[in-house]
Amino acid sequence: MDDVHKKPPTKVPSPLGPVLFAGAVVGEVVAYLCFPSMVPVALIGVATIAFAVGMVDDFSVMGGRAKPLLLLFAGVPLVLSITLQPDLYEPHLVFPILGPSAEHFAIYTLLVVAAFPIVANAFNMMDAFNGELSWFTLLTSLALLFGVVLRAVYTPSFSVARVAATLPLVAVAAGFLVFNRHPSKAFDGNSGSLLLGALFAALAVVDGVEVAAVIALVPAILNSFYTLSSVRGFVERRKMRARPTYIGEDGLLHASVDSSSPNTLVRLILLGGPMAEKDLVNSIIVLTAAGCLLSGAISALTWVH
């Protein structure tokens, strides 16, 4: 596909989603063989559904509402798996210092199912520039892994199997970065971004580190929230009337000064002045790293005692 942020546009192989999916499945199978439990099985189910939705979107563009609706099904394997392993996830949130909330299976499960389209779309919306999503996934999955390791160290009853099930996401993100960093040699496509987002959401739930995961995702949440509030609803990005950014004659990325342009995170950064794509991605990495440091602080405040 065309890399539209190059002048003139260059051709880049896409989608890399099937390779990322294969890597995640192999990793989870290894995790299952080392520590048999329903956790890797549920994660493979989640990854399969999100990947399938992404593949359909890669080859026939879905409507702005169809994608989030179909992604609700990505949570189904988790809900089904809990019938086979009742401790697959704990239906409460654990807050820093304050401790766990009251357990409420129905409300928690509904929130879990609703979280999949939100998180997967948040990852999808962070997939606009060379290396943006790969750096974002690697840093946030490391923040997630940090929280899980702290929990495993300070909670004796916490299964090491969950740490093992988290490692494939970190490994896939690291491998993806090799090909996706600036200048990209491959794009993941929607199949890759939705798969990574759904896996991240599922791991946050089964590992019980939801609050730290939300904090790590703050840049992506702000990005999606700005976009949704600016265009007032779910609109497929190819159908937006005004673009948030454009490439100037100087080859640099500029923020659109059109008041009807969506306020994406990238537009907010470029409002400070035009930038080359690589510098822009570096700014996004800085923002992501800041979110991940805050997430690490949350994990420490929650689990270290």
Place this chain on the structure above:
Amino acid sequence: MRTAPIIGIEVAAFALILVESYAFFTYIVPVGPLPHDPLRYTADAALKVVLTFGLGLLWLVVILALTRVYVRSRLRSQTPSVSS
């Protein structure tokens, strides 16, 4: 560093989540059955849902307001004034 104001918004989002979760545990969770509730436990459950929704709405309003201030200040600095 041009990302500093956006990191500020991130930190505000983070701090609000902490403060609101404290408010949730301290003020909303302990709300008991309301006196004279004919449906027993329904009115206080509804009140908890409304208050929690209010906390979520407060988060959105504050983050949107901070972003609007940032966007306006940046756009103002880019637009040449009439006198120049």
